[in-house]
Amino acid sequence: MEDLLKKVIGNASTYCVTGSTGYVGSWLVKSLLQKGCIVHATARDTGKFSSLLPLWNGGDRLKLFKADLSQEGSFDEAVKGCHGVFHVAASMEFNVLPTDNIENYVQSHKLDPAIKGTLNLMKACSRENVKRVVFTSSISTMTAKDINGTWKSIVDESCQTATDQMWNMKPSGWVYVLSKILSEEAAFKYADENAIDLISIITTTVAGPFLTPTVPASVQILLSPITGEFVFNSILQAVNDRIGSIPVVHIEDICNAHIFLMEHTTAKGPYICSAHSSVMSQLVDSLALEYPYSQIRRSSEGQHDSIPSVLSSEKLTTIGFAYKYGLKEILEQSISCCVQQGFLKNPSNHDGNP
Template identity: 60%
Template sequence: MEDGGESCKSAPAIDEATTYCVTGATGYVGSWLVKALLLKGCKVHATVRNIEKASYLIPKWKNEERLKIFKADLHDEGSFDEALQNCDGVFHVAASMEFNINKDQANVESYVQSNIIDPAIKGTLNLLKSCKRSKSVKRVILTSSISTITAKDSNGNWKPVVDESCQVSVDHVWNTRASGWVYVLSKLLTEEAAFKFANENSLDLVSVITTTVAGPFLTSTLPSSVRVLLSPITNDPELFPILKAVNARMGSIGLVHIEDICNAHIFLMEHPNSKGRYLCCTQNCHLSRLVELLAQSCPCPCPSTTINWSDDGGRVIPSIISSKKLKDLGFEYKHGVETVINQSIKFCKECGYLP
């Protein structure tokens, strides 16, 4: 995957005069990012598909004098033009969260392509076209996913270190269709199309490859990534296989705190030398170790702790999921794995999602 094209505009510096647009503002990362930017003194244009859903978050965001909410739909070209007026940068966080499709074998490929992948690509390109038309946007930060990365080489051998270059093969995803494969394809192909458009149109685009994001949340519903993380103790029949599929592809589970992932987005928006893709992972651990940590933090019935992990190939030392490129720019993480897990469980108990 190619890096974003060179831009004649320099990256914006964070100050009180800076205005940013955040797409998908009612989602987990988007809502926290809006809050983080407002706390920094920035003006924020938050885009949502449903204005009513934002009403729950407005009291949590506070600083309403610096916040404007716009209704916009990625499927409608030009829908973001108004929201991008006078914006210095755009955080494109909005994305489909389809993991699997229950369609018959004969039609599944055409269904996924036409109903999920094509709309996801079109939506991102619609936004980037609005950015190109804008006279003020200097940089776009795209939220990507660890689902676009693999820890195995072309021969199926484990790599000692995993970085931004370790991209999963589209053909492999189509052929294997491991749990969560629809989401993997959507993120992979959308990011590819975004960088292609950016290169062809001299648009400054940077992507953040997120690992499993968890910790506190502002949304009224439990975020998907937190549900996936907690699936070993909730024994969720849909999401626990996704966690296992990630572990099988990566040899471990990478984690990052919600505050750190949002800080990384802002850091890359601000840094004059950020370019291309940046993997954001506080630390990674094998799934068996993750289950132990979850059970220690939440001493309740945990069926998954009895699972035989021999299907993971007997891997003892997982590949290092490296954030070297991000750290080399000067970024520092605030929260470790134990904090991510403990805060996730504590918050879910307080909100009644866990007993």
């Protein structure tokens, strides 16, 4: 049996996961290990590995690396010998920006480092002969409106937000949006010029249970109608304004989609991954039903606006991917995990305030 196990592990695919201590990254590491893969998990702060190691339970198939996207060559050891790389790492910080010279500050302190970091990873893949990379993109880079502000009937992978619109309007989360768009553009350009097979997965609002010791930003964004947290709620509203609805996906589904695309030989380019969409009023109603202890109010008579645009995952489902979880399960599991972590009050001793 031991010899058989060694043979299986010896033939297992080896993958590198950047940003492995974040929400998607940590769950992706767990998913890959459960499939029998060898995983090279990277983090800028290796101290964050300590709380995840017992949950990953990777044994000899898990190797940990300290790597910093800002340092060229930092990922060479981590990607060496890998069949593919999952580039999940991204900043989800929403810090207050300076009021003076904001464009110059954002370009030099946010966008240039994000682009450089992505290219540093891609260069490491070139040096170590890694030929396939899956890039974690975001629904925040997409828009359901044309240049005249009219809703499109179908939103597919071609409906990217214009960068000049982000610079001009500066909606909530605009710096994050620009960093994802520009980093992805740089990655595809480099991949085309250096014979790397690059796939991007356009994630919608990811929620459900989590392994991280703190509540992930995307879960806080989805639950912001309950908590009333202004910054996260404004981001949720910005998504609704740009897409016409709030699209969501379960953490297990998004990680399964990453692996599916990595292993699908004909996969190419960007893929939207969205399990369900609901307008803001419908989402609020659903949250009120799942967590009736908050002060959010359901819409009168349960009436909702229709979704103006259909966000299509057809490109992904056509090649065989299937979702496991719907909105109710996503909200149930998100709320349950947040209650367990003390982020939301336990219903058994709730005093009526979130």
